[in-house]
Amino acid sequence: MTLHEASPVPRKKTTADITAGEKICPVCSREPREGFVKLSTLDGSLEKLIRANAPEAEGFDSVCSRCASLFERGKESILKDAALKKDGSHVLSTPLRLDAVERYTGNGVTIAFLDSGFYPHPDLTKPNDRIIGYRSLLHDEGDDSQLYEPDVASWHGMMTSVVAAGNGWLSNGFYRGVAPDADVVLVKLAKTGRITEQNIQDGLEWVLENRTRYGIRVINISAGGDFEQSYLHDSLSQTVEECATQGIVVVCAVGNAGHLPNHPVFPPASSPSAIAVGGLDDHNTINRARRGMYRSSYGPTMDGLQKPEVIAPSIWVPAPILPGTPTAKEAEFLETLDKSEDAELHDSIRANPGIINELDAALDRPVHSIRQIIILKLRQENVINKYYKYVDGTSFSSPIVSSVVAQMLEANPRLTAQQVKRILIGTSERLPHYEVDRQGWGVINPRKAVESAEELGTER
Numbered sequence: 360m361t362l363h364e365a366s367p368v369p370r371k372k373t374t375a376d377i378t379a380g381e382k383i384c385p386v387c388s389r390e391p392r393e394g395f396v397k398l399s400t401l402d403g404s405l406e407k408l409i410r411a412n413a414p415e416a417e418g419f420d421s422v423c424s425r426c427a428s429l430f431e432r433g434k435e436s437i438l439k440d441a442a443l444k445k446d447g448s449h450v451l452s453t454p455l456r457l458d459a460v461e462r463y464t465g466n467g468v469t470i471a472f473l474d475s476g477f478y479p480h481p482d483l484t485k486p487n488d489r490i491i492g493y494r495s496l497l498h499d500e501g502d503d504s505q506l507y508e509p510d511v512a513s514w515h516g517m518m519t520s521v522v523a524a525g526n527g528w529l530s531n532g533f534y535r536g537v538a539p540d541a542d543v544v545l546v547k548l549a550k551t552g553r554i555t556e557q558n559i560q561d562g563l564e565w566v567l568e569n570r571t572r573y574g575i576r577v578i579n580i581s582a583g584g585d586f587e588q589s590y591l592h593d594s595l596s597q598t599v600e601e602c603a604t605q606g607i608v609v610v611c612a613v614g615n616a617g618h619l620p621n622h623p624v625f626p627p628a629s630s631p632s633a634i635a636v637g638g639l640d641d642h643n644t645i646n647r648a649r650r651g652m653y654r655s656s657y658g659p660t661m662d663g664l665q666k667p668e669v670i671a672p673s674i675w676v677p678a679p680i681l682p683g684t685p686t687a688k689e690a691e692f693l694e695t696l697d698k699s700e701d702a703e704l705h706d707s708i709r710a711n712p713g714i715i716n717e718l719d720a721a722l723d724r725p726v727h728s729i730r731q732i733i734i735l736k737l738r739q740e741n742v743i744n745k746y747y748k749y750v751d752g753t754s755f756s757s758p759i760v761s762s763v764v765a766q767m768l769e770a771n772p773r774l775t776a777q778q779v780k781r782i783l784i785g786t787s788e789r790l791p792h793y794e795v796d797r798q799g800w801g802v803i804n805p806r807k808a809v810e811s812a813e814e815l816g817t818e819r
Contacts, residue, residue, distance in 0.1 A: 384423035385416035388648035391423030401427065405434055412448045413646070429458060429645065440533035442743045445734065450743050451643055452677060453522070453759060454537050458645070459805040465538025465765035467772075470523060470577040472758075473562040474516030475554055477545040478509055480679050482525030482535070489524065492544035492573045496561055505547065509683045512550060518678040518750060519581045520545060523758035524765075525679065529746040534677045537762035537805060544573050548582070556584035559627060560595045563602060563609075570607060576768050578602060579761040581612045581754035584626040589661045596630040603632035603776040608768075610634045610761045612753040613667040614656035617797065622656045628667070629660040634764075634780050636757045638673025639790075639802050643749075650790055650802065655753045657797045668780070668799040669787050671759040674751035677743055689714055689736075691745035696733050701726045763805045770809050771816035782811045 382390050386409060398406045398420055409422060409430050430437070433455050441449040454461075469491065483489055493503045524543050527535030546565060548558040559582060566575055590596035599609050611628035613635045628635040638653025653673040658666035680687045692714045699707055704726055708718045717732055736742075741749035764779055774782075786808045789801035 384426055385419040386413040386422050386426045387645045389423055389425065391425065393424040395421040396424050396427040397421050401431075404438065405431060408434055408437060412451070412644070414446050414448055415646070425458075426645070429455065432461070436531070436533045440531045442747075448644075450677065450749075451645070452527075452534050453672060454535065456641060456643070456645055456672065457537070457759075457803070457805050459537045459763070460766060460809045463766040463769045463809055465524060465541030465762060466769055468538070468576050468765040468768045469542040469544060469574045470520075470538070470579055470761055470765055471544040471546060471566050471573070471575045472516055472520045472523075473546045473548055473559060473566075473578065473580045474519055474582065475549055476510065476512030476514075476547055477506055477516040477520060478513040478681060479506055480517050480521050480525065480682070481528045482521045482679060483543060485526075485528045489540075489542045490545060491542045492569070493547075494545070494565055494569075495547040496558070496565070497547065497550065506545070509681050512547075514681040514684075515581070515754065516545065516547070517681055519579060519754060519758045521679045522676060522750075522755050523579060523762040529679070530744075534743075534747050537759065538765035541762070541765045542574075544569075544575060554582040556595050556626060558582075559584060560598050563595070563598045563627075566607070567598075567602060567605060570605060575607060577761050577764050578607055578609045579758050580609065580627055581757050583612070583614050583628060586625060587623045587629070587661050588626055590626070590630050591662070593626050593630075595626045599627045599630035599633050606776060608634065608761075608764050608776045608779050610636060610757050610764060612757040613637045615654060615752050616656045617652075617654040624656050624658045624660055624666040629658070629662075629664065631662075631664060632776060632780070634669065634760060634783060635667040635799075636753060636760045637667035637670040637798060638751075638753045638756050639670045640674045641672055643675040652790065652793050652797055653751070653753070653756075655756075655797070657799075659796070665796070665799055668784055669760065669803050670790075670798050670801065671756040671803050673753050673756040675749050676751065676755040676759070677747050678750040678755065680746060680748050686740070686748075687745070689740065690742045690748065693733060693737055693740070693742055694745040697737065701730075704729050760803055763803060763808055766805065766809050767812040771812040773816060774812060778815065779812075782808050782815070786811055 493506050523536045524538050524541040525536045526539035546562045548562050602609050611633045613628045616622045637655035640651045640653045642649045784800045786804045787801040
């Protein structure tokens with residue numbers, strides 16, 4: 360087998376395997392380091408929660424101590440605030456799925472986001488406004504009027520910033536990012552449409568000029584340049600290198616072209632010092648056996664560099680819906696209908712025409728047909744509830760890594776950009792049966808990365 364050939368997909372572990380002596384947790388598919396916990400010894404509601412979130416495993420009576428602890432910590436929030444899926448399991452938050460460290464929240468660390476547009480979402484502004492800086496490269500310095508006007512360009516940057524640093528204000532803290540206390544600086548690069556390489560470079564140069572003013576330690580770029588280039592002759596890549604020299608960690612989405620025969624990595628992700636992030640598909644579960652690859656771009660680059668270096672969740676990522684938009688109105692209506700009694704459905708649809716055309720056209724159908732359309736629309740639109748939906752793309756795996764970097768810098772502010780990258784690579788876990796080129800050093804491990812950052816700080 361060559362390095363680029365995938366091994367056959369392994370047979371899935373069954374309950375019979377476990378009872379026969381296989382030391383595999385039926386919930387997360389890990390080999391437990393600290394033994395198993397009998398479900399009968401747990402609180403009844405905790406046992407039900409664990410079983411509900413392992414719908415593919417049946418008949419098990421024990422879980423690893425890690426899973427027991429994970430669900431114990433999150434039990435109250437999950438039962439109270441997590442959206443429920445049709446199979447009885449819950450739409451889990453990113454910190455829970457990644458088992459992120461809770462004691463570090465990005466406090467005191469500023470992340471700059473370079474994107475097409477932004478919106479001051481409540482998850483960033485309440486109870487305290489953590490948007491400490493905004494700059495539109497399309498307008499004069501100090502003009503922040505566009506920030507408060509929801510438009511087509513606003514949703515992407517709003518989502519990337521909230522995925523990283525949102526505190527889950529509209530979900531009682533459940534659908535928060537890994538760095539919910541980080542400050543953010545928002546840099547609008549362009550109007551709706553293609554962001555050019557020059558746009559990105561202009562944004563990076565602005566950050567370099569203002570890094571001290573805002574205390575910027577991390578830059579998230581969920582956009583790519585125009586074409587493949589060698590970093591030796593590319594000014595954007597050289598600007599990324601300058602950011603790293605100045606102590607700023609640059610995290611870049613690697614792109615979503617992995618399904619194409621040509622799957623190039625463009626600047627700035629192709630820059631040597633950038634942390635290029637590819638996509639993981641974890642199916643919204645903590646079950647490691649279900650982890651797979653997303654269709655993210657990959658190298659090597661023109662200079663022979665391995666890209667991406669790491670991968671992070673890139674599908675089924677909970678993210679906010681842009682308020683005041685048709686999408687928000689539709690999601691709110693779908694949630695209302697989903698929770699309504701059967702006798703109320705037809706009257707509710709008649710009273711709200713023009714929101715969902717498929718339902719308007721189905722008013723003469725029986726209740727069970729209406730229910731089917733509601734379920735179908737919820738799935739088609741990836742609606743979690745009226746405030747959040749699923750999103751996909753490496754645009755959202757990149758801010759997840761940026762948020763972990765913020766945790767690391769909170770744990771050890773002395774870390775250099777090079778040390779941060781080295782720790783992330785060294786603590787990641789490769790997926791078996793997938794090409795190395797596609798995943799780099801593998802799935803980020805936030806807990807190990809933060810612990811390594813702490814340890815490096817104590818050595819000084």
